[in-house]
Amino acid sequence: MGGRMSLRDYWYVAALSSELESKPLSRQILGEHIAIFRNESGEVVALADQCPHRGYPLSLGKVVGDTLVCGYHGFTFDCSGTCIAVPGQDRIPSKADVRSYPLVEQGLWVWIWMGEGEADHTKLPSTPWLTDTENWSAVGGVAKIEAAFEFLVDNLMDLSHETYLHNGSIGTPEVASTPIEVEVDESTNVVRVFRHMESVDCPPFYSRTTGLEGKVDRWQDIEYFPPGFYLLHARIAPVGQPPLEDGTDDHAFHMKIFYGLTPANDERVYDFWALSRDFCVGDEEIDRFLEKMQASVVQEDVDALNILQARSKTAPQWTEVSIKIDRGGLAARRVLEAIKNA
Ligand code: FES
Numbered sequence: 001m002g003g004r005m006s007l008r009d010y011w012y013v014a015a016l017s018s019e020l021e022s023k024p025l026s027r028q029i030l031g032e033h034i035a036i037f038r039n040e041s042g043e044v045v046a047l048a049d050q051c052p053h054r055g056y057p058l059s060l061g062k063v064v065g066d067t068l069v070c071g072y073h074g075f076t077f078d079c080s081g082t083c084i085a086v087p088g089q090d091r092i093p094s095k096a097d098v099r100s101y102p103l104v105e106q107g108l109w110v111w112i113w114m115g116e117g118e119a120d121h122t123k124l125p126s127t128p129w130l131t132d133t134e135n136w137s138a139v140g141g142v143a144k145i146e147a148a149f150e151f152l153v154d155n156l157m158d159l160s161h162e163t164y165l166h167n168g169s170i171g172t173p174e175v176a177s178t179p180i181e182v183e184v185d186e187s188t189n190v191v192r193v194f195r196h197m198e199s200v201d202c203p204p205f206y207s208r209t210t211g212l213e214g215k216v217d218r219w220q221d222i223e224y225f226p227p228g229f230y231l232l233h234a235r236i237a238p239v240g241q242p243p244l245e246d247g248t249d250d251h252a253f254h255m256k257i258f259y260g261l262t263p264a265n266d267e268r269v270y271d272f273w274a275l276s277r278d279f280c281v282g283d284e285e286i287d288r289f290l291e292k293m294q295a296s297v298v299q300e301d302v303d304a305l306n307i308l309q310a311r312s313k314t315a316p317q318w319t320e321v322s323i324k325i326d327r328g329g330l331a332a333r334r335v336l337e338a339i340k341n342a
C-alpha cells in the first residue's frame with residue numbers, strides 16, 4: 001500500500017461481530033495480515049498474523065483461554081501480543097512479541113485502529129443505530145471485491161447507478177433523474193450528498209417492508225466519513241408529509257444503510273454492509289427479507305467493480321468523462337487525495 005501511509009490513522013471495520021468465534025480469522029487490512037479472534041473471556045483481539053519464530057500465520061493457531069498458541073511449534077501470545085511461552089526452554093527471546101491492534105466492538109461490527117501507537121477514539125464513527133436494539137433492528141454482512149478501494153468509493157457516492165445496476169430492487173427511474181446537492185465540510189472532511197425525490201414509485205425493497213404502495217417521498221442523504229465509513233440516511237414517507245417543525249418524523253420510515261470500506265491491499269477491498277430500520281423492529285421475517293435483498297444488491301456492485309478493475313488493467317490509456325451526477329464522487333476523491341498526501 002505504498003503512498004497510502006496516511007490512510008492508517010483511522011478506524012476501519014475489521015470483522016462482523018458474528019464472524020469472531022474461538023477460531024481465529026485471517027484478514028488483510030491496508031496490506032497487513034492480521035489474526036482476529038475472540039478469547040475465552042469474550043473479548044475481541046487482533047494480533048499481527050505472523051509468528052516471529054518461523055513466520056507461520058497465527059490465525060492457524062488455537063485460542064486457549066486468553067492466549068493464542070501458534071499452530072506450528074506452540075509459541076504462545078497473550079492478548080497484548082506479548083510472547084509468554086515457547087517450547088523447550090524458560091527464557092523467552094526479547095524479540096518474540098507481535099503487534100496488537102486496538103479493537104472496538106460496536107453492534108454488528110468490530111472496528112480496528114490501523115495507526116501506529118495510541119488509538120484516537122475521537123475518530124471512531126458513531127453508530128447508535130447498530131446498538132439501540134430497542135428502537136432499531138439491524139442486519140449485516142460482508143463481501144470481498146477484487147478491485148481498488150477507490151472504485152467502491154465512487155460506486156457508493158453516486159447512487160444514480162441504482163436505476164440501472166439495481167433495477168429490480170432499489171432502482172427506479174427517478175433515482176438517476178433527480179438532481180443532487182453536494183456539500184463538503186472542510187474541517188472534518190465529511191462529504192454529504194442529498195437527493196430528495198418527491199412523489200416517486202416505491203421500489204420493492206421498501207414497499208414490501210413498509211407496506212407503502214404506489215407513490216412516496218424518498219430521500220437519500222449520504223454522509224461519507226473518509227476513508228472507511230459511509231452512512232446513507234434513507235427516508236420513505238407518504239407523499240407531501242415532510243418532518244414536523246420540531247424535527248419529529250413519526251409518520252416516515254427510516255433506514256440507515258452503512259458501509260465499512262476496508263482496503264485489503266491495492267487491488268482488493270472488503271465491503272462491510274449493514275442496514276438498520278426503525279420499523280418492523282424485531283420482525284425476523286423482515287430481517288431475512290432485507291438481508292437477502294441487500295446481499296443481492298451488494299453482489300451486483302461486487303460484479304460490476306470486479307469488471308471495472310479487470311478492465312482498468314487492459315485499457316490503461318482510457319480517459320473518463322464526468323457529469324453532474326458525479327459531483328459527490330469527485331468531492332470524495334478530492335478529500336481522499338488530500339488525506340493520502342497529508
Ligand atoms: S512458527 Fe510459530 S512457533 Fe514456530
Ligand SMILES: [Fe+2]
Pocket residue numbers: 155161162165166297301
Ligand atoms: Fe450499488
